Amino acid sequence: AAGVIQSPRHLIKEKRETATLKCYPIPRHDTVYWYQQGPGQDPQFLISFYEKMQSDKGSIPDRFSAQQFSDYHSELNMSSLELGDSALYFCASSSIRDRITDTQYFGPGTRLTVL
Template identity: 95%
Template structure:
């Protein structure tokens, strides 16, 4: 069965650079979530999209932005990178909006290292 695809799987950037992470949801899934997992920490919700519109916002820094495109893939744009942004970034997909979806399926994650 098709799963959530994230690219790249690994990314190394320097401070103050910009990074773009991509997420391709499971086919026919219309909802995408982004999470950040710091070293030794649990995943923290960043932002979500349903039908190409932002549906909810968590602890996402102002330096980050995201969007969902017409083909339902999503991109997380991160600017002015800081050392503390080094983390595993997960994307998850689901069907339905906030009140109807019942399971999120996670991608393998993108490991971002900021030097």
């Protein structure tokens, strides 16, 4: 079965640079979530989109922005990178239309290292 695809899998950036992370949800899933997991931490919710509209926002820095496109893929844009942004970034997708379960399926993550 198709899974959530994230790219790139690994990314190394310098401080103050920008980064773009991409997420391709499971086909026919209409909702995308972004989470950030710091070293030794649990994943923290950043932002979510339903049908290309932002549906919820967590502790996402103002330096970060995200959007969901017409084909349902999503991009997380990160500017003025700081050392503390080094983390594993997960994208997850689910289907609101699925009345049986609203299970979120996670992608493999993008490991961002800021030097």
